Amino acid sequence: xxxxxxxxxxxxxxxxxxxxxxxxxxxxxxxxxxxxxxxxxxxxxxxxxxxxxxxxxxxxxxxxxxxxxxxxxxxxxxxxxxxxxxxxxxxxxxxxxxxxxxxxxxxxxxxxxxxxxxxxxxxxxxxxxxxxxxxxxxxxxxxxxxxxxxxxxxxxxxxxxxxxxxxxxxxxxxxxxxxxxxxxxxxxxxxxxxxxxxxxxxxxxxxxxxxxxxxxxxxxxxxxxxxxxxxxxxxxxxxxxxxxxxxxxxxxxxxxxxxxxxxxxxxxxxxxxxxxxxxxx
Amino acid sequence: xxxxxxxxxxxxxxxxxxxxxxxxxxxxxxxxxxxxxxxxxxxxxxxxxxxxxxxxxxxxxxxxxxxxxxxxxxxxxxxxxxxxxxxxxxxxxxxxxxxxxxxxxxxxxxxxxxxxxxxxxxxxxxxxx
Numbered sequence: 105x106x107x108x109x110x111x112x113x114x115x116x117x118x119x120x121x122x123x124x125x126x127x128x129x130x131x132x133x134x135x136x137x138x139x140x141x142x143x144x145x146x147x148x149x150x151x152x153x154x155x156x157x158x159x160x161x162x163x164x165x166x167x168x169x170x171x172x173x174x175x176x177x178x179x180x181x182x183x184x185x186x187x188x189x190x191x192x193x194x195x196x197x198x199x200x201x202x203x204x205x206x207x208x209x210x211x212x213x214x215x216x217x218x219x220x221x222x223x224x225x226x227x228x229x230x231x232x233x234x235x236x237x238x239x240x241x242x243x244x245x246x247x248x249x250x251x252x253x254x255x256x257x258x259x260x261x262x263x264x265x266x267x268x269x270x271x272x273x274x275x276x277x278x279x280x281x282x283x284x285x286x287x288x289x290x291x292x293x294x295x296x297x298x299x300x301x302x303x304x305x306x307x308x309x310x311x312x313x314x315x316x317x318x319x320x321x322x323x324x325x326x327x328x329x330x331x332x333x334x335x336x337x338x339x340x341x342x343x344x345x346x347x348x349x350x351x352x353x354x355x356x357x358x359x360x361x362x363x364x365x366x367x368x369x370x371x372x373x374x375x376x377x378x379x380x381x382x383x384x385x
Numbered sequence: 386x387x388x389x390x391x392x393x394x395x396x397x398x399x400x401x402x403x404x405x406x407x408x409x410x411x412x413x414x415x416x417x418x419x420x421x422x423x424x425x426x427x428x429x430x431x432x433x434x435x436x437x438x439x440x441x442x443x444x445x446x447x448x449x450x451x452x453x454x455x456x457x458x459x460x461x462x463x464x465x466x467x468x469x470x471x472x473x474x475x476x477x478x479x480x481x482x483x484x485x486x487x488x489x490x491x492x493x494x495x496x497x498x499x500x501x502x503x504x505x506x507x508x509x510x511x512x513x514x
Contacts, residue, residue, distance in 0.1 A: 292473060293469060293473070296469030296472060296473070297469050299469075299489070300468070300469060300489075303489055303490065304489075305489065305493075327476045327477075330476045330481040331469070331472040331473055331475075331476045332472075333481075333487060334464075334467050334471075334472040334475055334476070334481070334482060334487055335467045335468075335469065335472045335487060335489065336464075336465060336466075336467065336487035336488035336489040336490075336493065336494070337489060
């Protein structure tokens with residue numbers, strides 16, 4: 105019974121393995137930043153060995169997708185998720201599993217004695233099992249990191265599209281950062297929605313914070329302007345820097361029919377004039 | 386067959402599209418509206434699409450056509466109350482409806498229509514004078 109040896113070994117000398125494993129881990133992990141405490145590490149290793157013992161006892165294969173490994177899988181997912189949030193790199197996280205090999209193999213060698221064949225077989229089985237567990241950990245780690253990135257991207261998307269009311273009937277949209285299709289879509293929808301809500305006649309699109317304007321960005325801007333016009337509002341593009349004006353002309357983008365101004369103040373003055381409001385000093 | 390009502394308000398015609406347009410209905414509206422402009426000698430047409438939630442390229446073109454037809458028949462036209470989703474759809478379809486006047490709501494549309502007609506009148510006056 106292949107797995108039997110590993111599980112009985114874990115049962116018999118689990119404590120020794122854990123002690124040596126924890127020692128290795130503590131030495132390998134960068135503890136200087138105090139990201140994980142020794143007691144936490146000890147608790148995690150103990151939990152892992154306990155779960156692995158149970159799983160290895162019931163399951164004969166190294167197929168970690170089996171239901172016997174469910175508890176172990178979930179435990180590892182928890183560990184790698186917390187590692188991801190604590191800012192560990194993927195190899196540091198994977199090392200948690202892979203460093204388990206050394207103490208385990210040592211114990212295997214002691215248990216197998218002179219039986220080279222059993223030792224080789226058992227080592228191989230343990231390697232396959234631990235490798236797949238390690239891969240699973242890395243996979244979860246990656247996913248946790250991606251979740252973090254996705255959430256931040258979503259947050260940024262929302263943060264970057266504030267529509268502000270400058271005056272009665274005048275809205276302004278200060279755009280900051282690179283405009284891609286997804287962002288422009290959100291910007292356009294938010295702006296048009298606000299135009300409907302407020303009944304604003306003029307919307308000022310301020311592109312001071314947009315680092316570069318290429319044909320795609322220009323096209324997005326033109327689409328927004330056209331959509332605004334279709335709804336019966338008027339758009340003014342402000343904050344066109346000299347370099348951007350040059351780029352637009354060089355690219356041959358046709359901005360005919362779109363009112364553009366160099367800065368927001370000019371755009372506001374024009375908007376006030378068009379809505380018939382006046383400012384007094 | 387159902388049709389879209391065309392309301393007469395003095396020298397203006399008011400069309401409110403409150404159902405999802407299908408092609409046959411759109412063609413019928415074009416037909417009815419051009420006849421109504423002719424019959425009433427209307428000076429302005431106001432098309433309210435504030436409850437229209439879906440458009441396709443055909444309806445988009447129909448709106449542009451109506452505006453063109455009205456102009457030929459001597460009436461100004463204003464399209465009011467387009468919803469954001471509709472505007473985005475039309476832009477994505479590449480229909481920017483050049484030459485079609487738009488306004489946010491009926492009130493502003495009416496004001497714009499009056500201004501446009503006054504503008505036309507003053508042009509005529511200049512020519513006559």
